[in-house]
Amino acid sequence: MSDNHSEEHHEEQHIGIRGYLGVFGILVVGTIVTYYIALSDLDSSLFHGANTLIALLIAFFKMSCVMLFFMHVRWSPRLVWLSAVGSFFWLAIMFAFTMQDYFTRGSGVFGG
């Protein structure tokens, strides 16, 4: 491919100071929202487990912001994308297989 000069090459690799401050703002707002949502009883008003689900969704969103912009994954090679996404896929397998075991044991075996 064409020979990139290092200055050009690095110019587009981040979102600038304003962008960084914007991501920071999102993270702070996300933290505050997480806290206030945890104070209201969504388990009763929405559905069982809603509190945890929403807290995790916000955390996942915050994590995506940090990874894409602070960790520059957005501008990284495909192999970095693959390792980032792959690790969470593997994590999901671990959670799913572990829980399908525990949830199907019935109560009592492990409960006492």
Add this chain to the structure above:
Amino acid sequence: MATHVDTHGEYHPPGLQHQFEDMKQQEESVSIGMWMFLVQEIMFFGGLFTVYLVFRSRFPMAFAAGSNHLNVVMGFANTLVLIVSSLTMALTVYYAQKGNRNMQVILIILTMIFGATFLGVKVVEYKEKYDDGLVPVTGLNRKVKASAGEEHGEEPAKPCWEGAHEEHEYINPKGEFQWHDCSLAKKAENEGFLTPTEKIGYYNPASGQIDANKFRDKVRIYFWIYFAMTGLHALHMIVGLILMSWLLYKAWKNTFSAEYYMPVEMSGLYWHFVDIVWIFLFPLLYLLGRHFIAHGG
């Protein structure tokens, strides 16, 4: 292949190792190596998150009771401190790419201050747990001779769901794990959402009532997980601070420029990863069951 070398002749960029063709190839190799490290970090924190998932799904009320005892103000403040330190770290990389030595040094020092603040708050929190007898290892809690609490008398006659907590907590001659409040389990029982597994876990088989000791053991599992996860996270913060000291030395000597800044970028990846772990730890450890006490129990 060798077009880059041809156009620049004998020019050799600072920081380029001999095994690499050019800086771009080196940068990609370095960042993929770092990401492989981060992937295994995700996996071994993932093991702890799995433990959390298993036990929390078994004993949700014990976990909520333990979580409600944590200091949410400190946890919240620490989350903000860590986010600010992530911002200063990201800006350090930004200025390293610009080759601005002074801003790098200032921002690395700020990052270190915020990291140290986080650890300081954590120490205060751990001290509180120690004083309250919540370290899940017998003998590692504050030891107070039984005579010091004599005015409180013998074993309280009241059941554990009627606020026996205050009367008991300072009599701990062996430094054992202390938990005397099972009001949350009682509340769940009254409202009929105690799961069958929890009933087996909390009830005394003879009396069919909630057993203070059995409930305490389940809360103790929560505190094991709390200390293991936050402790491992704190260890990562300490490693991060060591990394920052090295980076500060390098930045002080004006090592980094637009062409060579990968050490800053890679340390940044590590620092942000540790921040991400906390982003999940904060809601999972501090905030579950918060709504039980937010509305007066």
